Amino acid sequence: MASDLPVNFIQNIINQDLEADKNDGKVHTRFPPEPNGYLHIGHAKSICLNFGTALANNGLCNLRFDDTNPSKEEVEYVDSIMTDVKWLGFDWDDRLFYASDYFEQLYQYAVGLIKAGKAYVCNLTADQIRDYRGTLTEPGKESPYRNRSVDENLDLFERMRAGEFEDGYCVLRAKIDMKSPNMNMRDPVLYRILRATHHRTGDKWCIYPMYDYAHPLSDALENITHSICTLEFSDHRPLYDWCIENVDYSGEAQSRPQQIEFARLNLTYTVMSKRKLRELVENGYVDGWDDPRMPTISGLRRRGYTPSSIRDFCERIGVAKRNSMVDIALLEHCIREELNANAIRVMTVLRPLKIVIENYPEGQVEWLETENNPENEAMGKRKIPFSRELYIEQEDFMENPPKKFFRLRPGGELRLKSAYIIKCEQVIKNDAGEITELICSYDPDSKSGGPTSGRKVKGTAHWVSVPHAVDVEVRLYDNLFLSENPDEEDDYKTALNPASREILQGCKAEPGIAELPQGNKYQFLRQGYFCQDSILSKPDKMVFNRIVSLRDTWAKVSKN
């Protein structure tokens, strides 16, 4: 039997572990977000990796909030993260945890470290600690408080917890090696005093463990076997290991988690740091975390991306250690591929140009049959009204067209999709010389599906009957940034795309659009894939977001 195991270096490590019967053959991962912002597509990569790897290896994956810094964290973020992970299609069952669940335990472990002479309370100020730490090329020097007695440390640490000292008055540090070439091992801070109300523990604590201390121990307590994180934590791995090796679990933890680092996702034409995304939101460059232009999960969801398309994307980009920049075209390909197979076709004219078919009887309406999806016959057919007055797309007519323009021109013919072939007889203009209307004729023998419909015309266009048209608003989106890599600019905000959103009013959709089956995702014929905006769209005033355009060969041709 062929294996569905993903091909990447992490799976290779797991295969070796499995072969060596490490961890009794168990695979247990976790997704450990800090609830200080909304999740983005880069987190989706991590979510798919952690949950996906567990699933593929018959293991489990926990959701654990790394909530050790109450000054930055909020329940709003906790809630949004759970929503997003679930929406992506993953389930942590009853394994929802918080680092704050372990605060008491972590405190006791720290007491143990002190008793073992491996941690001490340090009264150096933050500035002094930085000075003492040395530099990248010079060793640090030991704190004068480094050799306090165990009893004194125990007393001081207890009083830190009791709230006897002001914020920043002292910290608990690990006693490791001030001369280590790895900065993280130069007596790292384990606990700091911080008076901030924690979203879960309230004001119970005024000391909080640092990530480097809380994270490995949380992993161990949850019996995590493979602790997958991003590259910037590689330098922290020796400290991760130190924590696990030096606390005395007395049987609470059974695993010896192994930290494995992979490269985070970078996508062209966007930014991925929480800080920058927050800045875009807070300074009004976008409408919110869920603005359809944002690379956040909530933004992609509102834009119309499906969970499966995002999972597919995360699979295709692979996992490795080399820093890379994935072309956003791949993400777009994933949603196009899915929606091409599933989305119902609809005719909507974005920039309407009215045409009158002079030889079509006034008042007559024909209900013509059209397929809901030519890729999938099972999706059936529907009827759309054809009448004497129609809207076509402005760009489907040119008075003086270039060589390969296959659409309507004066005296030229065009097939109307699922209807008739029309011919442009006359161009009507207003005083300003702008085209306001076209007078056309139609060939009654050319009706789609009819016995004499076989005549070939080079172009086919979408259209909507004027008396039956529904007015809708359409929002077209382009990349949020003009630069492939905004992070390279002095200020990434200067690369913002002023035309990232175009709002079109008075677009003409075929009737009954909202009632169509599979009504939440559509292909507007020849335009792209669209969905109703989950917030702005109302039954009497529909608003559609363009998820992604169709590939457009003509656009490329016409540019040259």
Place this chain on the structure above:
RNA sequence: UGCCGGUUGGUGUAGUGGUAGCACGACUGACUCUGGAUCAGUUCGCCAGGGUUCGAAUCCUUGACCGGCAGCCA
């Protein structure tokens, strides 16, 4: 210039001593009542030098270049 990591077509990713593959993109052509989709094809790559070997992307070595690290953030 201390430590850690990395370098395979335009982009991403396989290949772990035996014909460098896949996907996306780009380009050709066919087909098409969506200039969509589909189909066929083309283009394009092992960072560099030295070594080991019958044979090296893979092993050794020297170098170049890129990324990360000096929060009481994660």
